Amino acid sequence: MENQKSSSSLKAVIAVLAVLLVGSLVYIFKMTSDADVVKTELKTTLTEKESVMKDLQELKSTYDAAIAENTSMSDELIQERDKVVNLMSDLSKSKGDVASMSKYKTQFIALQGNMKVLMAENEGLKKQNTTLTAQRDSTVVVLGETKKNVEALTGQNEELAKVVEKGSKLTVLNTRGSAFKLRSSGKQIETDKASRADALRVSFTIAENQIAQSGDKTYYVQVIDSKNNVVGDKKTETFGDNTLTYSFATNVKYENKTVTVSQDLKGKNFEKGNYFVNVFDKGELVSKTSFTLK
Template sequence: MEDNRNDLDNLYDDDDYGQPAAAPEKSIRGYRIVIVILSVILVALSALYYGLHRQQMLDNELLQADRDSIQNDLGRLMVDFDNLQITNDTLSTHLGVERNRADSLMARLKKERSWNLAKIKQYEKEVGTLRSLMKGYIRQIDSLNTLNKQLIDENVSYRKEISSARLRADMAEEKAAELTNKVQVGSVLKARDIRLTALNARSKPVSRIRNAERLLVEFTLAANELAEPGNRAIYVRIISPDGYPLTTEAMPTFEYEGERMSYSAMREVDYQNQDLAVGIYYNSSGLTAGVYRVELYSGGRHIGQAQVAMR
């Protein structure tokens, strides 16, 4: 009996009192381990979140900087487009098209809300394309300006040459005209030694003009190598003391400086560039004493005159 009781006591000692004492200590240790693991995981997650958040902020800042840089580049490019001075119509049309592309791109940039690296690259490429086109236009404009300057310089040179040639031509023409005028003036016949004599019916000189039946005008056509030789018509106008030209009933006329003038008598002579004595008669009577003026004309030119006092 005692042996059985001892066995029972030992049984209770092992099952009822030994095991319950060890269980709480193990549970606490397990909780601590779990808490530590969770804390480590939380710390790791916090660090990871902070890192991702920081990286995202950095990425957003870089994207914003890239966006601002693209907008600034595009803005400067648009100003360059506006500052281009061009007169070529075709090139100006193309330039206007590219300027509209730049306006459209700027509008898209300002409206863009979802930015990423791919879009940044796309916008950078489009701005780069516009800038390359701008450089091409600048080269073409510089080339056109250089060519235009060369043409202007050549035009100025040609104008100077033309002006110089025209001046020489004008001077030559003026000299030719002057020479022609001198030749024409020099070729005009000149009458000298003009005399007026009163004659009777028998062509004898009389001392009193009231006794005259005719008048004789005598003169010498001077030698002139420049004058054209050949037959010449010589017209005589005898102006009476009262200022009227003496003429016949037929009142013949000749042309002088665009006007018709009456004359007293006319004679044709053969002039051969040497001194030629000429006498021309005018038949009239009833003349009065006084100062008479004798005028001679030939070839539409006035070739001489003289005043003679008649008694």
């Protein structure tokens, strides 16, 4: 009888040990699989981190090359380059997890968009400078020959040079962008806080020009927020091969006198950061500025 009890107890112990062994094997297999998944995810995020860092380095190199050319846009280029450098610093300190990499990719895309706009403007300025230099050199040659051959016309040439210097092209200056809080009383209070802004205001001045053609003039104003989105109407106009997306168009009755233009863009939930304001005469950029909302 005792032998039967002993045999039953032994079988029970063996069964329990067998169950524990199977459970241990299943647990070890799961832990190994989970570790492999973690290693794979970590390797992927590290690769993405290296890729984004490489893209940011190329972006910085593009800005460095443009800044070295010392154009009138150098300050704006330096400001955007510093943003890239700061993002590179943040990225190098990050752990490279999936959530943070998604954030860095989004910020890189925004910076890349700003770079394309600034590079296009910079190239335009370089072409304008090249054209102006060629025109200046050509003018110097023509004036030199005229002076040699027609000394008697010196006085008339000086007067003519003054007229040509004035030019017939209108000059747009004092371009300014700002934000306003609208009170229930109708009073407008200027603010630099994005959360308080109810409207953006763009103003600019068209200078007096006595030899310019008077009449109705149309200017297209483009306001771009920190997310590289055009604020306002977002209408488009085609000029030759180029298409312009603008915030609003304003018509001005020009009578050869100085005139100031001001228009508001009402809205809400304005983005924080830098805003760029561009004023176009048809497809030509004639003035620009920027402002910041905190």
